[in-house]
Amino acid sequence: MRHCLNPGCLHPSNPENHQFCIKCGQKLLLRERYWAQRILGQGGFGRTFLAVDEDKPSKPFCVIKQLLPQAQGTASLSKAAELFAQEAGQLEQLGDHPQIPELLAYFTDNGQQYLVQEFVNGVTLAQELTENGVFCEQQIRELLIDLLGILDFVHGKNVIHRDIKPENIIRRKLDQRLVLVDFGAAKVLQQVQRTVTGTIIGSAEYCAPEQSMGKAKFASDLYSLGVTCLHLLTRMSPFDLYDFNEMAWVWRDFLSGNSVSDELGQILDHLIQQAPNKRAQSAQAVLQLLQPTSTALNSPQTPQPTLSKPETQPQPNSLLIHPTNFPIPLQYQELEQLLKAQEWRKADEETAQQILKVTDRSSLGYLNPEDMPKIPCVDLQIIDQLWLKYSQGLYGFSIQKQIYNNLDCESEKLWKTFCDVIGWRKKGSWLYYRNLNFSLSAPKGHLPVIKIYYEALGIGSLFGQGDFGFESDDFAAFIKRLDECKI
Structure with missing residues (x-):
C-alpha cells in the first residue's frame, strides 16, 4: 500500500497502482519516482x-x-x-x-x-539494548573501534555530528557493521567558527557541556560516544549516571554485575571528561588507546628493514614489532582463526571478502582505484595487525608497503620489480593464483594477495583482472590509502 505524504492527510492505505491519494487527491509519487x-x-x-x-x-x-x-x-x-x-x-x-x-x-x-x-536495513543500538540487554565489554570495544573509524572520516571532513546516541547508530543486517545516521544536527566547522557560539543542538542526555553552550568541538562527539557506551553498559539514563552533588560520574555503581576492565574503564572516563581539553582530541587518539600497538609499525623507535637493491630478497625473520593483544571485532574472528591455524589461502580469501563488504563491492568482486578511499582505516589496521601477528611479521599490508617504498628503481619498472621481489612474478612471468606460495617459506610480503573468486582462469585479485589480476595504478592507489591510514 502507498502512504500519503500530505501532512494534513497521511492516509496509509492507497493501492500500489494509484498515482493519487484516494482521500485527499495529492500526488503519491515524488518526482514520478x-x-x-x-x-x-x-x-x-x-x-x-x-x-x-x-x-x-x-x-x-x-x-x-x-x-x-x-x-x-x-x-x-x-x-x-x-x-x-x-x-x-x-x-x-x-x-x-x-x-x-x-x-x-x-x-x-x-x-x-x-x-x-x-535505506539501512537493521536495528538501532537502542533497540538492541531493549531486546538483548546490556552490552558486555567486548561489544563495547567493537562498537568503539567501528564508530571511531567513522568519526575519524567525518571529522576529517571538518564535520561534527552533534547527535551521537544509541538511536542514531544502526547495526546493518547485511554485514553487522555499525552505520551512523541522522546528520540533521551535523555542522561544518569552519576556521572562523572555532570560537563562535552556535546553535544548541543535540540530545541533552548525551550532549557535551561545551556543546550545550553552543560551542561544539570534535571532542564533543567523542564525549557523546563515551556517554552512549555508559548507557549501553548500564541501561540507565545518562542523567542518572552523573552525581550532580559530587560533580562526578558514578556509572560503575550501576553496572549490576556487568564486568568492565580497568583499561576500558579508564578509556571511557577519558572520553567523558567534562572539560573538553582533558579529553582525547581525535578519534585516532582513542583508537590508539584501544589498540596501543597499532602505531608500533610507524614508531621511530622501530627498526625498519631496507632493500639496498631491487633484487635483494628480504629475510623471513621480522624486525617489526607485531601486536600480542588487541580486541578483534566479530566480523574478523573467522580471519583470526584461519591465520592462527596457518590456513593462509583461506585467510587470503576471507580478507578479500571482508574488504569487499566494507566497501559495498561484494557484487562487483573487485576494487577500482576510486574505491580505495572507501576502505575504512580501522579495517585495514585490524587486517594488517592480524596478518603481522600470526605470520610473525612476515606478511601484511604494512610489510608490502615498506618493500614497495624502499625499492630504488625507475617508476615505470617499480611495479614489476616489486612483484619480482615478493614472489608474484618469477623469471619475468606472472604466477597464477593457484601457484602462489601459501606457506611461511614464501618471500616476505608475499601475502596477503586478497584473492577474489575468479577461478575460470585461476587468476584475478581484489584489484581488477589483469594477467595476474593486479594493475600498477590500482596498487599505487592502495599504497596511498595505507599512507593515509598511517599503516
Missing part, C-alpha cells in the same frame, strides 16, 4: 518514511525524509529549513563512506522539502 510505504519515525524537524524507488528495476527500499518543523515563527521555520538543507549537504559530502547513508536526492515538491537517502 519515489512513493512512501509507511512512517518510520518523527522528530522535531521532520517525518521519515520507508519508501520504494520505482526508477530502478529491483524497486529497492529507500528513506524519504520530509521537513515538518514543529517550531512556530518565521525565525524558527527558517532555521529548520536551513538545518534540513544542511543535512542534505552533509550526506552528499559524507555519503561515500560505506557506514554513512548515501544521499539519493534533495528537492522541493508541492511546497514541502524532501531528501531521499539510502
Whole structure:
C-alpha cells in the first residue's frame, strides 16, 4: 500500500497502482519516482518514511525524509529549513563512506522539502539494548573501534555530528557493521567558527557541556560516544549516571554485575571528561588507546628493514614489532582463526571478502582505484595487525608497503620489480593464483594477495583482472590509502 505524504492527510492505505491519494487527491509519487510505504519515525524537524524507488528495476527500499518543523515563527521555520538543507549537504559530502547513508536526492515538491537517502536495513543500538540487554565489554570495544573509524572520516571532513546516541547508530543486517545516521544536527566547522557560539543542538542526555553552550568541538562527539557506551553498559539514563552533588560520574555503581576492565574503564572516563581539553582530541587518539600497538609499525623507535637493491630478497625473520593483544571485532574472528591455524589461502580469501563488504563491492568482486578511499582505516589496521601477528611479521599490508617504498628503481619498472621481489612474478612471468606460495617459506610480503573468486582462469585479485589480476595504478592507489591510514 502507498502512504500519503500530505501532512494534513497521511492516509496509509492507497493501492500500489494509484498515482493519487484516494482521500485527499495529492500526488503519491515524488518526482514520478519515489512513493512512501509507511512512517518510520518523527522528530522535531521532520517525518521519515520507508519508501520504494520505482526508477530502478529491483524497486529497492529507500528513506524519504520530509521537513515538518514543529517550531512556530518565521525565525524558527527558517532555521529548520536551513538545518534540513544542511543535512542534505552533509550526506552528499559524507555519503561515500560505506557506514554513512548515501544521499539519493534533495528537492522541493508541492511546497514541502524532501531528501531521499539510502535505506539501512537493521536495528538501532537502542533497540538492541531493549531486546538483548546490556552490552558486555567486548561489544563495547567493537562498537568503539567501528564508530571511531567513522568519526575519524567525518571529522576529517571538518564535520561534527552533534547527535551521537544509541538511536542514531544502526547495526546493518547485511554485514553487522555499525552505520551512523541522522546528520540533521551535523555542522561544518569552519576556521572562523572555532570560537563562535552556535546553535544548541543535540540530545541533552548525551550532549557535551561545551556543546550545550553552543560551542561544539570534535571532542564533543567523542564525549557523546563515551556517554552512549555508559548507557549501553548500564541501561540507565545518562542523567542518572552523573552525581550532580559530587560533580562526578558514578556509572560503575550501576553496572549490576556487568564486568568492565580497568583499561576500558579508564578509556571511557577519558572520553567523558567534562572539560573538553582533558579529553582525547581525535578519534585516532582513542583508537590508539584501544589498540596501543597499532602505531608500533610507524614508531621511530622501530627498526625498519631496507632493500639496498631491487633484487635483494628480504629475510623471513621480522624486525617489526607485531601486536600480542588487541580486541578483534566479530566480523574478523573467522580471519583470526584461519591465520592462527596457518590456513593462509583461506585467510587470503576471507580478507578479500571482508574488504569487499566494507566497501559495498561484494557484487562487483573487485576494487577500482576510486574505491580505495572507501576502505575504512580501522579495517585495514585490524587486517594488517592480524596478518603481522600470526605470520610473525612476515606478511601484511604494512610489510608490502615498506618493500614497495624502499625499492630504488625507475617508476615505470617499480611495479614489476616489486612483484619480482615478493614472489608474484618469477623469471619475468606472472604466477597464477593457484601457484602462489601459501606457506611461511614464501618471500616476505608475499601475502596477503586478497584473492577474489575468479577461478575460470585461476587468476584475478581484489584489484581488477589483469594477467595476474593486479594493475600498477590500482596498487599505487592502495599504497596511498595505507599512507593515509598511517599503516
